[in-house]
Amino acid sequence: MLNHEKYYSKLGASFKPSILTTVVLGAFEMAKQGKKLISFTGGSYDVPSLPITEIKKIYEDASDQDWADMLQYGATSGMGTLRSELSKFMAEAGIKANPSNEIIVTTGSQEAIDLVTRVFIDKGDTIIVGSPTYLAALSCFKQVNPKFVDVSIDVNGMNTVILEKKLKQMKAKGMKPKLLYLIPSFQNPDSSMMTIERRKHTLELIDEYDLIVLEDNPYGYICFEGNMPTPLAGMDNSDRIMYTSTFSKIVSPGMRIGWITANNEFISKMIEAKTNISICNDGLSQYAAYELLKRGTVAKQIPKMIKVYRKKRDLMLETMESYFPKKAKWDEPKGGLFLWVKFPNQFNTDEALNNAIQKGVSYIPGSLFFTKPIHNFMRLNYSLPSEQEIIEGIQILGRCLKEMV
Numbered sequence: 486m487l488n489h490e491k492y493y494s495k496l497g498a499s500f501k502p503s504i505l506t507t508v509v510l511g512a513f514e515m516a517k518q519g520k521k522l523i524s525f526t527g528g529s530y531d532v533p534s535l536p537i538t539e540i541k542k543i544y545e546d547a548s549d550q551d552w553a554d555m556l557q558y559g560a561t562s563g564m565g566t567l568r569s570e571l572s573k574f575m576a577e578a579g580i581k582a583n584p585s586n587e588i589i590v591t592t593g594s595q596e597a598i599d600l601v602t603r604v605f606i607d608k609g610d611t612i613i614v615g616s617p618t619y620l621a622a623l624s625c626f627k628q629v630n631p632k633f634v635d636v637s638i639d640v641n642g643m644n645t646v647i648l649e650k651k652l653k654q655m656k657a658k659g660m661k662p663k664l665l666y667l668i669p670s671f672q673n674p675d676s677s678m679m680t681i682e683r684r685k686h687t688l689e690l691i692d693e694y695d696l697i698v699l700e701d702n703p704y705g706y707i708c709f710e711g712n713m714p715t716p717l718a719g720m721d722n723s724d725r726i727m728y729t730s731t732f733s734k735i736v737s738p739g740m741r742i743g744w745i746t747a748n749n750e751f752i753s754k755m756i757e758a759k760t761n762i763s764i765c766n767d768g769l770s771q772y773a774a775y776e777l778l779k780r781g782t783v784a785k786q787i788p789k790m791i792k793v794y795r796k797k798r799d800l801m802l803e804t805m806e807s808y809f810p811k812k813a814k815w816d817e818p819k820g821g822l823f824l825w826v827k828f829p830n831q832f833n834t835d836e837a838l839n840n841a842i843q844k845g846v847s848y849i850p851g852s853l854f855f856t857k858p859i860h861n862f863m864r865l866n867y868s869l870p871s872e873q874e875i876i877e878g879i880q881i882l883g884r885c886l887k888e889m890v
């Protein structure tokens with residue numbers, strides 16, 4: 486029998502099954518027993534809203550030359566035509582990006598996070614993150630063993646007064662943080678929105694403390710009231726902001742179309758890093774993404790998804806109001822795909838998960854979104870489950886929680 490363990494690198498050995506594996510295995514077990522599991526876990530797309538007809542039509546219309554381009558290797562930075570459309574798409578949000586040398590098409594924005602990690606972070610470097618923040622960004626950063634400094638998030642996004650205080654403290658100790666990772670618009674997991682004042686304050690601080698920023702904006706377009714606020718990247722001229730966004734929440738996560746924009750120097754480095762990972766993105770997806778932007782399908786899809794998700798959010802909130810224990814607290818998300826629920830300190834949502842799965846419903850325990858041991862939160866997704874599943878699942882979860890809290 487091979488001793489598998491002895492072959493792993495330090496990084497390989499560090500990959501351990503997480504609570505997410507419990508969710509996946511739980512779902513598998515339930516399916517084996519012929520039982521249904523209602524999932525409030527990932528940030529998946531509403532299935533009936535996927536632009537299937539539009540994408541089929543795009544491929545039907547493609548010429549032989551288009552097919553040859555799709556099936557050939559392409560530029561590491563992505564199809565030129567798609568980069569031009571992305572540049573126009575970002576311009577509508579106030580972000581200027583030269584399509585020829587300031588954009589890379591990435592395999593989702595997850596790859597953009599990975600590129601930034603590879604190009605900018607060494608072991609022991611300090612990354613400033615929100616508390617809480619996106620779990621897969623934390624696990625991506627953790628691959629290179631950085632130090633984390635966390636700054637609390639409230640309904641108005643990262644608290645920049647605390648950020649400033651922590652930056653001062655670090656300076657006094659001779660510590661020089663490298664990167665600030667931010668999700669200013671409808672932050673994952675708590676759906677908070679950073680105010681304009683805090684955005685401005687952040688820009689002042691990054692200049693004063695010589696920081697670079699990764700602004701991650703998958704959810705800003707799913708805005709239930711008014712328009713998406715201008716991203717930091719659209720307010721800044723300092724070259725310090727790298728900005729990533731994605732098709733995953735507005736068009737399709739399976740296409741794996743994301744992108745990153747930054748100054749030309751940073752982009753050149755990230756292109757070299759991407760070559761080692763994937764050479765270039767998938768041509769079929771890139772072609773469809775280009776046509777979806779050019780034909781105006783993306784522009785139509787965004788308001789459609791806002792309507793669908795607003796309705797699901799309202800239904801989840803209404804059902805929670807009736808079925809969740811009174812000690813559970815939450816804010817109404819003004820956009821994005823998640824509800825973030827707080828329980829009394831002593832309640833542990835990691836421990837409650839198995840019981841919930843047994844009863845037929847899953848969620849993500851909040852502990853995965855913190856760099857410190859905090860266990861009394863839960864993230865609920867409303868974009869994937871059907872309206873019927875939202876009602877049924879929240880009733881089940883509510884009963885489960887009332888027994889435990």
Ligand SMILES: Cc1ncc(COP(=O)(O)O)c(C=O)c1O
Pocket residue numbers: 528592593594595596619668673701703730731732733738742743
């Ligand atoms: C904050 C945030 N960033 C990045 C991603 C990665 O998305 P994708 O790689 O599908 O574009 C997600 C996915 O849920 C996310 O929530």
